[in-house]
Amino acid sequence: MHTVAIIALDGVIPFDLATPIEVFTRSRLPDGRSGYQVRVCAEHPELDAGAFTLRAPWGLEALQDADTIIVPGVAEPLAPLPTTVREALRAAAANGTRIASICTGTFPLAATGLLDGLRATTHWIAAERLAAAYPAIDVDASVLYVDNGQILTSAGAAAGLDLCLHLIRKDYGSAVAAHAARLSVMPLEREGGQAQFIVHDHTPVAPRGATLEPLLAWLRDNLNRDLTLPDIAAEAGLSTRTLIRRFREQTGTTPLQWLHRARVRRAQHLLETTQHPVERIATQVGFGSATAFRDRFKKTTGTSPNAYRRTFS
Numbered sequence: 001m002h003t004v005a006i007i008a009l010d011g012v013i014p015f016d017l018a019t020p021i022e023v024f025t026r027s028r029l030p031d032g033r034s035g036y037q038v039r040v041c042a043e044h045p046e047l048d049a050g051a052f053t054l055r056a057p058w059g060l061e062a063l064q065d066a067d068t069i070i071v072p073g074v075a076e077p078l079a080p081l082p083t084t085v086r087e088a089l090r091a092a093a094a095n096g097t098r099i100a101s102i103c104t105g106t107f108p109l110a111a112t113g114l115l116d117g118l119r120a121t122t123h124w125i126a127a128e129r130l131a132a133a134y135p136a137i138d139v140d141a142s143v144l145y146v147d148n149g150q151i152l153t154s155a156g157a158a159a160g161l162d163l164c165l166h167l168i169r170k171d172y173g174s175a176v177a178a179h180a181a182r183l184s185v186m187p188l189e190r191e192g193g194q195a196q197f198i199v200h201d202h203t204p205v206a207p208r209g210a211t212l213e214p215l216l217a218w219l220r221d222n223l224n225r226d227l228t229l230p231d232i233a234a235e236a237g238l239s240t241r242t243l244i245r246r247f248r249e250q251t252g253t254t255p256l257q258w259l260h261r262a263r264v265r266r267a268q269h270l271l272e273t274t275q276h277p278v279e280r281i282a283t284q285v286g287f288g289s290a291t292a293f294r295d296r297f298k299k300t301t302g303t304s305p306n307a308y309r310r311t312f313s
Contacts, residue, residue, distance in 0.1 A: 001037050002171055005066035007085065008042045008056050009074050009108060012049050016072035016102045016160055023164040027172075027180045035172055039066070043082050050075060060088045066097055068167065073103030073156070077126055078133060081111040090114065093150065100152040100167065102160035109153065110134045118148050123156030142302050212236075212250045216258075223263050224286045229255060263287065264300045271309040278305050 004024045008017055017040070024036040041063060042056035063069055069092055089112045093099055101109040106122035107130060109115060116136040121127070127141035140146060145154035145163040154163035169177035215236045219227075232255050233243040247255045263285040270281045282293035297305050 001033075002035060002067045003037045003039065003065065004068045004070060005039045005041050005058070005063050006070045006072065007060075007063065007089075008040055008047055008049070008054060008072065009079075009081075009085065010047045011075040011079065012047065012054070013073040013075060013103065014049050014051070015157065016105060017049070017054075019102060019160040020070045020072070020164050023161060023168070023180055026183050027168055027176065029172060029176060035168070035176060043084055060084060063088050063092050063097070064095075066092065068098045068100065071099065071101040071105035071109050072160075073101075073105045073123070074108060075104075077104040077107035077122075077129065081108045086112050096150065098150055098152070098167075100154070100163060102154050102163065103156040106130060106153045107133070109151075110137055114151055115153070118151060119146050120148075120153040121146050121155050122153065125156075212246060216251075219259060220262060223259070223266055224284055226286065226288065227259060232259075259286075260296055261300060264297055267293070267297060267305065268301070268308065271305055281305070 004020065006017065006020050021038055021040065024038050025034070027035045029035050039058045039062045040054075040056045041058040041060060042054075043060055045055055045059075047054050047056065069089065071089075085108070089099065089109070093112075093114050099109065099114065101122075103123045104126050106115070106120055107126075110120070110130065110133070115134065117138075119138040119140055120130075121140050121143050122130050124141045127139050130137065131139040141155075143155065144159040145152060145166060147166065152163060152167070154160050165177050165181050168180050215232070218235055219232070225231075229240050229243070233240045236243055238246070244254060247253065247258065251258055253261075266285045267281050270276060270284060274281075276284070278293070279290040282290045285293070287293035287296065294305060297303075297308070301308060
């Protein structure tokens with residue numbers, strides 16, 4: 001039987017902890033036997049789980065003979081990782097144990113150094129913090145999970161389910177994974193490369209008081225217009241070269257990239273709150289054609305306008 005050890009840290013997110021417990025515990029082989037023994041482990045017997053206090057029945061010693069270790073998300077991703085936990089995870093990795101993280105569990109896993117030089121993901125809202133804190137990691141915020149073989153990471157919430165089903169499929173095949181998916185009321189076919197539904201709450205902004213603030217406000221008010229780089233430069237009273245330089249300095253991107261993201265964010269809002277056809281929304285946010293709008297929307301969010309609407313409207 002395959003042993004899965006789930007390591008609970010202080011501030012563990014209950015949903016991320018419960019996901020692998022439920023999925024692996026309920027998994028059954030074709031003859032009806034359980035495919036997994038699940039252990040919840042912690043450095044100390046009692047720990048803070050937000051709304052309640054959790055008592056873990058296993059200590060860190062239970063990681064030593066586990067086949068798979070799961071690191072669930074934590075409420076404070078950048079909280080220091082206890083030395084004993086770091087050493088236990090590194091020792092398990094050295095022994096060939098498979099280690100996977102869910103959501104912000106990527107942060108404590110990253111703190112061990114085991115993700116250095118690897119591609120990894122986390123919840124999209126925390127991806128920039130992960131990349132800033134651990135520059136040796138190739139952070140990809142656009143996918144549901146990343147399988148590096150021994151080390152795996154997943155995005156937030158439902159992506160943890162996708163990762164667990166992926167692990168079951170690797171261990172016991174598609175039939176067992178499909179049964180586990182039905183019990184979880186989840187589609188088995190969501191592959192790791194499928195994009196997260198990233199909602200861009202805002203476009204890149206300039207620091208308060210920056211010289212571009214009035215220009216950014218003007219751009220937001222004129223998203224529906226067919227604006228060119230010379231148009232934007234003329235409004236700012238700058239040469240195109242100076243405009244590009246100042247945009248990069250104050251927003252970290254180019255004028256047209258900023259404009260594209262602002263248009264996509266406006267389109268997300270319209271898709272969520274109206275029943276306007278995609279063609280009309282394309283015009284409302286300044287794209288020359290519905291095809292150009294669909295291409296840009298998918299490039300930015302990883303999904304189509306219609307799929308986004310079905311999910312979020």
